[in-house]
Amino acid sequence: MTPDEFRTHGYQLIDWITDYLEHVETQRVSADVQPGDVRALLPEHPPRETEPFDAVLADLDRIVVPGLTHWQHPSFFAYYPANASGPAILGDLLSSGLGVQGMLWATSPACTELETVVVDWFAELLGLPAHFRTDGAGGGVIQDSASSASLLAILAALHRSSDGAITERGLTGRHILYVSTETHSSLAKGARIAGIGAENVRAVGVDPKTLAMDPAELDSAIAEDVAAGAVPVLVCATVGTTSTAAVDPVRAIGEVCRRHGVWLHVDAAYAGVAAVCPELRWLNDGVAEYADSYATNPHKWLLTNFDCTVMWVADRNPLVGALAVHPEYLRNAATSSGSVVDYRDWQVSLGRRFRALKLWAVLRWYGAVGLRSHIHAGLAQAAELASWVAADPDFELHEPRTLGLVCFRPRWPSLPPAEADAATLRLMESLNASGDLYLTHTKVGGRVVLRMALGGTRTEARHVRAAWDTIRSGMTSAL
Amino acid sequence: MTPDEFRTHGYQLIDWITDYLEHVETQRVSADVQPGDVRALLPEHPPRETEPFDAVLADLDRIVVPGLTHWQHPSFFAYYPANASGPAILGDLLSSGLGVQGMLWATSPACTELETVVVDWFAELLGLPAHFRTDGAGGGVIQDSASSASLLAILAALHRSSDGAITERGLTGRHILYVSTETHSSLAKGARIAGIGAENVRAVGVDPKTLAMDPAELDSAIAEDVAAGAVPVLVCATVGTTSTAAVDPVRAIGEVCRRHGVWLHVDAAYAGVAAVCPELRWLNDGVAEYADSYATNPHKWLLTNFDCTVMWVADRNPLVGALAVHPEYLRNAATSSGSVVDYRDWQVSLGRRFRALKLWAVLRWYGAVGLRSHIHAGLAQAAELASWVAADPDFELHEPRTLGLVCFRPRWPSLPPAEADAATLRLMESLNASGDLYLTHTKVGGRVVLRMALGGTRTEARHVRAAWDTIRSGMTSAL
Numbered sequence: 033m034t035p036d037e038f039r040t041h042g043y044q045l046i047d048w049i050t051d052y053l054e055h056v057e058t059q060r061v062s063a064d065v066q067p068g069d070v071r072a073l074l075p076e077h078p079p080r081e082t083e084p085f086d087a088v089l090a091d092l093d094r095i096v097v098p099g100l101t102h103w104q105h106p107s108f109f110a111y112y113p114a115n116a117s118g119p120a121i122l123g124d125l126l127s128s129g130l131g132v133q134g135m136l137w138a139t140s141p142a143c144t145e146l147e148t149v150v151v152d153w154f155a156e157l158l159g160l161p162a163h164f165r166t167d168g169a170g171g172g173v174i175q176d177s178a179s180s181a182s183l184l185a186i187l188a189a190l191h192r193s194s195d196g197a198i199t200e201r202g203l204t205g206r207h208i209l210y211v212s213t214e215t216h217s218s219l220a221k222g223a224r225i226a227g228i229g230a231e232n233v234r235a236v237g238v239d240p241k242t243l244a245m246d247p248a249e250l251d252s253a254i255a256e257d258v259a260a261g262a263v264p265v266l267v268c269a270t271v272g273t274t275s276t277a278a279v280d281p282v283r284a285i286g287e288v289c290r291r292h293g294v295w296l297h298v299d300a301a302y303a304g305v306a307a308v309c310p311e312l313r314w315l316n317d318g319v320a321e322y323a324d325s326y327a328t329n330p331h332k333w334l335l336t337n338f339d340c341t342v343m344w345v346a347d348r349n350p351l352v353g354a355l356a357v358h359p360e361y362l363r364n365a366a367t368s369s370g371s372v373v374d375y376r377d378w379q380v381s382l383g384r385r386f387r388a389l390k391l392w393a394v395l396r397w398y399g400a401v402g403l404r405s406h407i408h409a410g411l412a413q414a415a416e417l418a419s420w421v422a423a424d425p426d427f428e429l430h431e432p433r434t435l436g437l438v439c440f441r442p443r444w445p446s447l448p449p450a451e452a453d454a455a456t457l458r459l460m461e462s463l464n465a466s467g468d469l470y471l472t473h474t475k476v477g478g479r480v481v482l483r484m485a486l487g488g489t490r491t492e493a494r495h496v497r498a499a500w501d502t503i504r505s506g507m508t509s510a511l
Numbered sequence: 512m513t514p515d516e517f518r519t520h521g522y523q524l525i526d527w528i529t530d531y532l533e534h535v536e537t538q539r540v541s542a543d544v545q546p547g548d549v550r551a552l553l554p555e556h557p558p559r560e561t562e563p564f565d566a567v568l569a570d571l572d573r574i575v576v577p578g579l580t581h582w583q584h585p586s587f588f589a590y591y592p593a594n595a596s597g598p599a600i601l602g603d604l605l606s607s608g609l610g611v612q613g614m615l616w617a618t619s620p621a622c623t624e625l626e627t628v629v630v631d632w633f634a635e636l637l638g639l640p641a642h643f644r645t646d647g648a649g650g651g652v653i654q655d656s657a658s659s660a661s662l663l664a665i666l667a668a669l670h671r672s673s674d675g676a677i678t679e680r681g682l683t684g685r686h687i688l689y690v691s692t693e694t695h696s697s698l699a700k701g702a703r704i705a706g707i708g709a710e711n712v713r714a715v716g717v718d719p720k721t722l723a724m725d726p727a728e729l730d731s732a733i734a735e736d737v738a739a740g741a742v743p744v745l746v747c748a749t750v751g752t753t754s755t756a757a758v759d760p761v762r763a764i765g766e767v768c769r770r771h772g773v774w775l776h777v778d779a780a781y782a783g784v785a786a787v788c789p790e791l792r793w794l795n796d797g798v799a800e801y802a803d804s805y806a807t808n809p810h811k812w813l814l815t816n817f818d819c820t821v822m823w824v825a826d827r828n829p830l831v832g833a834l835a836v837h838p839e840y841l842r843n844a845a846t847s848s849g850s851v852v853d854y855r856d857w858q859v860s861l862g863r864r865f866r867a868l869k870l871w872a873v874l875r876w877y878g879a880v881g882l883r884s885h886i887h888a889g890l891a892q893a894a895e896l897a898s899w900v901a902a903d904p905d906f907e908l909h910e911p912r913t914l915g916l917v918c919f920r921p922r923w924p925s926l927p928p929a930e931a932d933a934a935t936l937r938l939m940e941s942l943n944a945s946g947d948l949y950l951t952h953t954k955v956g957g958r959v960v961l962r963m964a965l966g967g968t969r970t971e972a973r974h975v976r977a978a979w980d981t982i983r984s985g986m987t988s989a990l
Contacts, residue, residue, distance in 0.1 A: 033595025099621030116610030118512025129528030131595030161911030202708025227706020229681025
């Protein structure tokens, strides 16, 4: 592609994206397609000869867009938001355009050093402890996802608990990972990947009301496992669970961990970024004193395109110890000097993109003030929606309610629980099938509840109002 | 950022990238910076208020670019190339602009189905077996890197060898991974991550000339380990090693694996893509009959921006079995129907970007014909350089030479081996410090050799000639 062709198609694509994002709300939120529909529209064989870029754009409109679920749609309330924003898209574009690969400091020093600065800035913006900064014993790094951060925390914990023996000789004996019944499935996945095994993930009970982990139960679980000869490796405390945004008591959990010498990982994937607002720093109470590792996702609620999880460790040695392998072809003077960070030793992969650019662009475009106002907008939308749900006799609001998530269920007064749950799922499916909005569900105390996550980049009060009207009228027709 | 602002800054950035790539050869290849130099130019604290996008662009020119090693520079010959190209950059931009997240088929059907089509197309382009296609028992998936692909192959192999018991109950007993002394370090890293341990990675010897794994030694190693009560889990055969692009005898290794019931992973990260040229399909001899998993990187030599590794498995069940965890909040009708692929179960992370777009854009822009001509250009450059090296009495060419890599060393006739190696490294460092070109080194038979990888998107014959002249004259001054 010549420079002129790149410029021409680049402009075209910028126009296309501008238009897409400006008018995304005219699309159905979720795709009205059946399995295989998209595939059937695509050629069975790859092209032999070159095709013009316009052909890609035409197929984009004709085949791809109608088959998408539009995560940037203002009426996308499913899962948690995956906030894209203009500066993040441009930062990502810059990363692709530069095409550098920052596995080592030496393979592109600015790629590493800008990342270090940006994650240090970000720790400051969230009020996280100084020992997470890279100029101390710890440090931050951008991962693709909180799942990877959880896995890496497990590996670092195994390294520390065995003084490196597991890294060298492999796992032997039973190692236990502690989560709550509400913890994200990535911890269970991480335990499988690390060789701990699904069975050795112990789900500690939660307070039935707050759904926050019970530290006393954690304490006895650890004691019991130790007595039985197992090795407690890591406890994951969650700040903002996926189901209901429940917040585990990090401080109390941290005290238990400290007592037993167990690694504390704090998974604040969703809620951690809310601490850009000083009045929400309570979310991280206990992190400074007790967390060995911490992860939060600017790619969820903080206007930064997926993938961008920031992970910090209080001490980088066990992480690097678990992962560093030094083949001859990667040896270089800077690494040998010990004076640089090589982020390849902080992640699963060797290669890495220049992801810091998008977070840098976002932090500078919005500034602390702008980021706070984005979080406040999501909080206000959620509070307003919750007030409508609470005031409506046909619905029951899940409380306590946290941050930008609203969980609720229709009451279906005449139906026994199992049938009521089925009716709730049918309501959700019909709402989603309408294309007007997109919700997901979870279970709380065994009962199906609907989840609406607010705080999308393009979501305004009117979209929340319209969604609630749609839900209300769906409920009325179903009753 | 308003639509108009996005359009304005988007155009600006497209211009910036067009200009950067058009003139990248006027830059030094590697940065002339010391550890901390870039950081020192950046503010210590994050911005409180919004800053204009122009401020980011200004800092890009002033701080970031001078601190980069320019992987897209035509005189970047280090490592293997990380080929960016216009269509790949635009495909990546599209992915960022759409901002969809394809963890499940349901979360964006076109994201999953386009990926399936593109990896099936790609298997066809490389002449890989039909059972790698997603309409059979196997299937393909885009990973971030070959490191992740290796790790996933290990996990699938552990799952299969234990009939799922390891996934459930964790690792017990000794499990052995077989590599050669030349295999990429990601296998050792994968063994640590999976809990197998660094010690249980057994490096089988290689033919001292070809540096290809010795299948007979592999056979006895496996037999010996089995006799000692260990479980052989996976053999990694490499098609194009990192050091010298050596090609392991996949067929002979596959026969050994079949006999012992061991998983065969083929790491064709660098060389696999060369099979777009039918005359190079010998590289994959034995893959169709024996490979349980296979990975190659369009992001190395095939014009597709990092990150884009395509991984295939002959049977998807052990992979999905090792990784699938089904929390309530991810349940959906499409998944329950069993009629869709959910790629979250094919990777470490839960979330995923729409990476298929860039590979789709590349395959369509170049077509099979264009991709072949790109590979041919790299081969021709390498052959020409090798002929100069071979003809030069001051240098020794490493042979056999494979594909786009040229390995060689200065002869330093008056120096004993250790001093000669030190002189070679000094020569390399002074060449790299000149900023005119960028090389790396490795060791072959204990001796330092220089590596020059050809095939960069912007590398022309004149750049190779200039590089060789620079190396020659560096050598002359050093002698």
